[in-house]
Amino acid sequence: MAKSQLLDMTAKSQIILDRRTESICIKNLTVKDPEVFDVLSNQKEVERPEFVKRAVKVGTIALRDVVVAEKIDFVKREFALLCFELEKIFKRELGKEGMKGELEKVFGDEGKLHSCLEKLFGKDGKLVRDILDMNNKNSPIGQLRATIESYFVGKDSEIYNMLDPNSQDSPISRLKQELINKLDAIETTIETYLTRKEIISKTPQKGFDFEEVVENFLLYLSKPFGDKVERTGTERGKLGNLKGDFVITLHDPTFRGKPPRIVVEAKTTANTRLTTKSLLGELRDAIQNREASFAIAVTDTIISEAIGCYYEVEGDKIICSCGENGLPLEVAYRIARTYIILRSQEALKNAIDTSKINAIVCRISNDLSAVRGIKTELTKISTTSEKIAIEINSLERNIRLSLEELQAILSYDTKETDKVEHKKRKPNPD
Numbered sequence: 001m002a003k004s005q006l007l008d009m010t011a012k013s014q015i016i017l018d019r020r021t022e023s024i025c026i027k028n029l030t031v032k033d034p035e036v037f038d039v040l041s042n043q044k045e046v047e048r049p050e051f052v053k054r055a056v057k058v059g060t061i062a063l064r065d066v067v068v069a070e071k072i073d074f075v076k077r078e079f080a081l082l083c084f085e086l087e088k089i090f091k092r093e094l095g096k097e098g099m100k101g102e103l104e105k106v107f108g109d110e111g112k113l114h115s116c117l118e119k120l121f122g123k124d125g126k127l128v129r130d131i132l133d134m135n136n137k138n139s140p141i142g143q144l145r146a147t148i149e150s151y152f153v154g155k156d157s158e159i160y161n162m163l164d165p166n167s168q169d170s171p172i173s174r175l176k177q178e179l180i181n182k183l184d185a186i187e188t189t190i191e192t193y194l195t196r197k198e199i200i201s202k203t204p205q206k207g208f209d210f211e212e213v214v215e216n217f218l219l220y221l222s223k224p225f226g227d228k229v230e231r232t233g234t235e236r237g238k239l240g241n242l243k244g245d246f247v248i249t250l251h252d253p254t255f256r257g258k259p260p261r262i263v264v265e266a267k268t269t270a271n272t273r274l275t276t277k278s279l280l281g282e283l284r285d286a287i288q289n290r291e292a293s294f295a296i297a298v299t300d301t302i303i304s305e306a307i308g309c310y311y312e313v314e315g316d317k318i319i320c321s322c323g324e325n326g327l328p329l330e331v332a333y334r335i336a337r338t339y340i341i342l343r344s345q346e347a348l349k350n351a352i353d354t355s356k357i358n359a360i361v362c363r364i365s366n367d368l369s370a371v372r373g374i375k376t377e378l379t380k381i382s383t384t385s386e387k388i389a390i391e392i393n394s395l396e397r398n399i400r401l402s403l404e405e406l407q408a409i410l411s412y413d414t415k416e417t418d419k420v421e422h423k424k425r426k427p428n429p430d
Helices: 034-041 045-094 099-107 112-121 126-130 140-152 158-162 171-202 206-225 276-290 327-344 346-351 354-425
Strands: 009-018 023-029 228-231 246-249 261-267 294-299 310-313 317-321
Touching: 034 045, 206 228, 206 246, 206 261, 206 327, 261 276, 261 327, 276 294, 276 310, 276 317, 294 327, 310 327, 310 354, 317 327, 327 354
Parallel strands: 261 294, 294 317
Antiparallel strands: 009 023, 228 246, 246 261, 310 317
């Protein structure tokens, strides 16, 4: 070993291992090696302790790997020697080709295993003939074929019976019965619905359907403003009665205290005669019962020509019809909301020209009346057009009947004329 690789240790040097902290303490160690001295002297004095630590770590790991590599090389050499000795034994005991020759006798193309497999699985092999031949009814494959045919082939097969809708126990028959039962249930539901619809159209319950229409429309109208719509027709109010089908609680950031309300009464004219007097009485009660600031009565149709489709009364009540598209009800809700906001905000009264608002409301009311008048005239025109069309069809039918009658008369006269001429040409026997 070279002198540069020697570590000289004094008699008092000692290496202490602390397993608890996994640390190493080397005492009184002196290294006399020019190469080590040269490398270490080139390091700064403050860096030398860390450098020595790294050197010890790297050297230790390198030495460990060298020892492991030497052990692996030893194992390889010993195993190669074992293989060489085994090969010598196989050649001596099994012939020149050793193990290869013996394996060829068993597993080669002409070996014993190939011959045995040929007898079992070859073209005329026993396994193919007795087990895999589907035409042999005694073979497993033949029996499997017969079983499959019994399930799928012919009218007596299992599948045919399962798919026969007329067979009482077949799955298809049960499915058929279930479908029939479902269709019967659907038919019953439809009949019940149609019967209920007919009853509703003839009884006061029709009002409930109208209330649903009004509720949906009020929800649609109030959504942009954030107003809250509640259906209250089945709840008793302050007066202990059910007056007031809907309550609309207004939402506005300028409101102080309890927000104001609009109460809505939905009325149908199917089985009740509605008058202005009766509606006003109900609206007065509804305002008190629901603690509202404004009341709207909406009807399915116009109750009188004097009221029309929109009518304001007493400054805090509106009577309107729903109309084909709900426009009168929309006008009533928006105007009622405007009146309430104006009355609740003193500052707005001074800042806004109320006469201008009143003029706009008056114009809207007049436009609604004009729309109704035009629709009435269109209905009259449509009715008149239908009457004229019926009259024209009747006249055209009469003309065709007259033509046929004329043709019939002409045909009759022609036949009579032919008879007379025939008599004239016939010789007299006298």
